[in-house]
Amino acid sequence: MPDKKYIEEYPYISYSKPILTDQEMLERSKSFYDFMDNRRSVREFSDRAVPRQVIEDLVKTASTAPSGAHKQPWTFCVVSNPEVKKQIRIAAEEEELESYESRMSSDWLEDLKPLGTDWHKPFLETAPYLIIVFRRIYEFGNEGKKKNNYYVQESVGLATGFLLAAIHNAGLVALPHTPSPMNFLSKTLNRPENEKPFLLIPVGYPAEECWVPDIKRKELKDICVFY
Numbered sequence: 131m132p133d134k135k136y137i138e139e140y141p142y143i144s145y146s147k148p149i150l151t152d153q154e155m156l157e158r159s160k161s162f163y164d165f166m167d168n169r170r171s172v173r174e175f176s177d178r179a180v181p182r183q184v185i186e187d188l189v190k191t192a193s194t195a196p197s198g199a200h201k202q203p204w205t206f207c208v209v210s211n212p213e214v215k216k217q218i219r220i221a222a223e224e225e226e227l228e229s230y231e232s233r234m235s236s237d238w239l240e241d242l243k244p245l246g247t248d249w250h251k252p253f254l255e256t257a258p259y260l261i262i263v264f265r266r267i268y269e270f271g272n273e274g275k276k277k278n279n280y281y282v283q284e285s286v287g288l289a290t291g292f293l294l295a296a297i298h299n300a301g302l303v304a305l306p307h308t309p310s311p312m313n314f315l316s317k318t319l320n321r322p323e324n325e326k327p328f329l330l331i332p333v334g335y336p337a338e339e340c341w342v343p344d345i346k347r348k349e350l351k352d353i354c355v356f357y
Contacts, residue, residue: 166295167347172303173247174337175257182210184300185259185333192293198281203266204289204328207319210259214318219254221314222307222330226251229310245343253305257332262315263290264325276324286328293331303336 132142150158189206197203209215226249230239254260265286271277279285290306297304312327321327 166298169294169298170303170342171305172336172340172342173253173305174340175253175303175332176335176337177256177258178335180258180302180334184302185261188293188296188300188333189261191296192289195285195289195292197285197288198279201266201269201279201285203279203282204286205264205266205321205325206293207262207264207321208259209262209319212255215255215260217318218260218315218330219251221318222251222254222309223249225309225311225314233310244345251307251309253332254307254330256337257334259333261293261331261333262319262327263293263329263331264316264321265328266325268324270324290329290331297331297333302333303340304331304333306331 132140185208189208192206193202193204209218230249234242263286265282266279267282268276268278294304294306307330309330312330315321315327315330316325
């Protein structure tokens with residue numbers, strides 16, 4: 131327990147969780163793994179409407195992620211306006227076309243072949259929502275003085291992971307999309323200079339006929355080492 135003087139200056143609250151039996155933990159961990167193992171990145175979306183409250187809850191869930199010094203260095207820009215989505219698609223496809231034609235190495239293009247991707251991104255207009263995650267490099271303190279945030283990349287990565295899990299849990303699908311470079315998102319959405327685009331995520335229902343590549347995840351022995 132922190133020192134009494136410390137608690138008086140920086141308030142703490144008591145925290146506890148129910149203690150589960152080994153069997154309960156095994157059942158929960160296996161059930162959640164099976165659930166998350168069904169998550170897939172989807173490129174074929176339905177334009178079916180999604181209640182705004184659902185999106186708000188998803189963003190709030192993402193914001194529960196841990197962050198360096200609890201600075202919460204993220205902004206989630208939610209776009210549903212068709213005209214703005216169209217602007218984003220046009221700019222994204224311009225960058226993607228250049229990437230596919232000149233920026234990507236031959237190895238990179240070869241690795242993408244099983245996924246069937248190209249520079250066309252119609253899902254950016256079809257999906258009812260685009261969630262653009264921005265990382266906040268610093269904040270503005272008193273008199274406009276810059277105050278650095280800490281472990282920004284790691285913190286925003288954690289929040290994005292929470293967001294993708296929450297989207298799956300809500301019965302929706304998503305696609306972590308990274309048109310590179312993504313500076314056009316800052317301009318299109320008129321974001322301040324302390325924010326940099328991190329990820330563009332279309333969110334919605336899968337199309338009535340939706341196909342995903344038949345890919346396999348690495349086995350535990352290939353990703354985990356116990357000591």
